[in-house]
Amino acid sequence: MGIGATAGVAAIGGIAVNAQASGESGSTSADALVFDKDAYTELTTTITTDAGDKTVKYHFYKATTYVTDPVDEKYQSLIVSVPVEIDGKTVDATHAPILFANSVGGYMPSSVADATGVGAAGMTGIPGGAGGGAPSASTSASASASSTASAAASASAPASTGTGEVASGGNAQVNAQGGMVSNAKLALAAGYVVVEPGARGRTLTDADGTYYGTAPAAIVDLKAAVRYVRFNKGRIPGNTDRIVSSGTSAGGALSALLGASGDSPLYDKYLKELGAADASDSIFASGDWCPITDLEHADMAYEWNWGGNKLSSGSLVDRTVSKDLSTAFADYQASLKIRAKGFGALTARNLDDYLLETHLQPSATTYLKSLSDADRSTYLASNTFITWSGGRATFTWADFLTHVGARKKDTPAFDAFDLSAGENNEFGTGTTQARHFTLYSLRHESGSSARLDSDLPEKLHLMNPMPFIRQHNPGRSKHWWIRVGTKDSDTSLSVVANLAASLEQLGDDVNALYYWDEGHGSNIDAADFITWIGKVTGYTK
Numbered sequence: 198m199g200i201g202a203t204a205g206v207a208a209i210g211g212i213a214v215n216a217q218a219s220g221e222s223g224s225t226s227a228d229a230l231v232f233d234k235d236a237y238t239e240l241t242t243t244i245t246t247d248a249g250d251k252t253v254k255y256h257f258y259k260a261t262t263y264v265t266d267p268v269d270e271k272y273q274s275l276i277v278s279v280p281v282e283i284d285g286k287t288v289d290a291t292h293a294p295i296l297f298a299n300s301v302g303g304y305m306p307s308s309v310a311d312a313t314g315v316g317a318a319g320m321t322g323i324p325g326g327a328g329g330g331a332p333s334a335s336t337s338a339s340a341s342a343s344s345t346a347s348a349a350a351s352a353s354a355p356a357s358t359g360t361g362e363v364a365s366g367g368n369a370q371v372n373a374q375g376g377m378v379s380n381a382k383l384a385l386a387a388g389y390v391v392v393e394p395g396a397r398g399r400t401l402t403d404a405d406g407t408y409y410g411t412a413p414a415a416i417v418d419l420k421a422a423v424r425y426v427r428f429n430k431g432r433i434p435g436n437t438d439r440i441v442s443s444g445t446s447a448g449g450a451l452s453a454l455l456g457a458s459g460d461s462p463l464y465d466k467y468l469k470e471l472g473a474a475d476a477s478d479s480i481f482a483s484g485d486w487c488p489i490t491d492l493e494h495a496d497m498a499y500e501w502n503w504g505g506n507k508l509s510s511g512s513l514v515d516r517t518v519s520k521d522l523s524t525a526f527a528d529y530q531a532s533l534k535i536r537a538k539g540f541g542a543l544t545a546r547n548l549d550d551y552l553l554e555t556h557l558q559p560s561a562t563t564y565l566k567s568l569s570d571a572d573r574s575t576y577l578a579s580n581t582f583i584t585w586s587g588g589r590a591t592f593t594w595a596d597f598l599t600h601v602g603a604r605k606k607d608t609p610a611f612d613a614f615d616l617s618a619g620e621n622n623e624f625g626t627g628t629t630q631a632r633h634f635t636l637y638s639l640r641h642e643s644g645s646s647a648r649l650d651s652d653l654p655e656k657l658h659l660m661n662p663m664p665f666i667r668q669h670n671p672g673r674s675k676h677w678w679i680r681v682g683t684k685d686s687d688t689s690l691s692v693v694a695n696l697a698a699s700l701e702q703l704g705d706d707v708n709a710l711y712y713w714d715e716g717h718g719s720n721i722d723a724a725d726f727i728t729w730i731g732k733v734t735g736y737t738k
Contacts, residue, residue: 265472306398390435456483682715
């Protein structure tokens with residue numbers, strides 16, 4: 198039986214969770230995964246949207262375990278919210294799209310066990326509150342969110358997110374005014390069904406000190422949750438063929454991975470061990486904010502992008518290490534074989550120009566056009582590196598890097614030599630808290646003959662959307678919403694560029710945008726995302 202599992206109904210955080218004990222054979226009937234459509238509480242909430250406040254009456258389904266043989270029910274459960282009335286008007290969500298909104302931050306555990314309403318899911322282990330992997334601020338153009346707490350970038354601390362995030366609650370992100378925005382609540386206010394899954398995370402250990410939430414636990418759990426939703430077609434309200442995922446930071450990486458790896462048989466053995474439903478785990482569309490992904494190449498990409506930028510202390514990072522990694526990035530970038538119109542093959546030599554012309558200059562242009570004449574003049578006077586001509590902003594890559602300023606992470610940014618990064622913990626195993634997952638860092642510490650542990654290549658593959666895209670995975674999503682701030686140095690800006698360009702090369706529908714002067718966790722066009730969901734799913738015309 199899984200950790201904390203009990204026969205029948207388990208009580209988690211004071212909330213009854215539907216869970217079945219495993220039988221003597223180690224498996225249970227699929228009946229254990231049947232969603233009880235009558236087991237809801239009717240709630241009413243007010244949600245602030247761009248169109249004004251909306252009073253939403255909805256059916257809330259408390260935490261329900263989504264596998265028959267959970268390792269830990271506290272994390273392997275989900276909640277469902279179904280709108281039935283908006284501003285006094287009856288809503289039929291039978292055929293509405295389903296927003297599958299994860300709250301993972303820093304590859305930490307995420308639980309819905311104590312959730313009492315929509316948008317209440319969060320990351321656990323953070324003092325003072327739950328977490329969604331995005332910075333917090335006072336409520337502005339969105340529904341209110343829970344209390345917040347800072348998270349250190351050290352895997353040795355249980356409260357760490359490891360990717361530099363500040364944790365906040367309920368799928369919350371930050372809008373342009375510094376207020377909180379919750380995709381889950383905005384989706385409910387639009388008449389969509391909202392599913393919020395929990396998932397195991399890297400810091401979880403059992404009584405023997407064994408880590409049971411490290412890679413690939415989080416993506417396996419989210420896939421199991423998708424299978425549960427699709428298995429319950431006709432019982433869970435909403436169109437189970439129109440599931441749209443969303444996530445931020447590590448949650449954005451997992452959302453992208455869900456979209457890229459749909460129905461891949463590589464996860465089958467892990468899903469079978471949990472007793473996941475016999476159903477598809479593909480999703481229709483993927484919404485990904487500042488995804489912390491492609492981890493085995495992230496150190497290289499980071500130095501290619503931010504290698505010349507100083508730390509906030511004003512000091513430069515180790516120049517030899519930075520140069521080694523930046524040089525290695527060239528081979529990796531070439532291996533992707535991404536081609537873009539007007540640029541040909543995207544290489545380390547032209548990727549900066551591609552970023553400038555495709556994302557960064559258009560982002561600055563959009564921002565500057567949104568300002569009044571007086572505000573635009575003030576901004577340009579303070580940022581003389583920008584040439585504003587004919588209603589278009591231009592600047593050089595070097596000047597852009599200077600404008601961004603301090604880099605957030607030392608080198609190596611992800612596979613730290615001292616194993617202190619959260620990602621080192623993400624690839625821990627057994628009673629080993631943290632491991633090196635790149636040859637560069639491993640050999641720097643252990644010598645040139647050192648080899649990665651034999652299980653790591655598979656786990657790295659299972660945690661990275663790029664191999665599935667390169668292999669043209671037929672079960673992948675065909676619709677993508679991808680966002681990142683131009684001042685987000687939590688990872689390289691090339692990560693989002695390569696993700697978007699590789700999908701465009703396959704002919705997928707990709708809506709990718711860089712938010713000018715925004716940092717990690719920003720979501721300044723949330724209303725547009727909600728509208729996009731309706732459009733791509735065919736729910737609204």
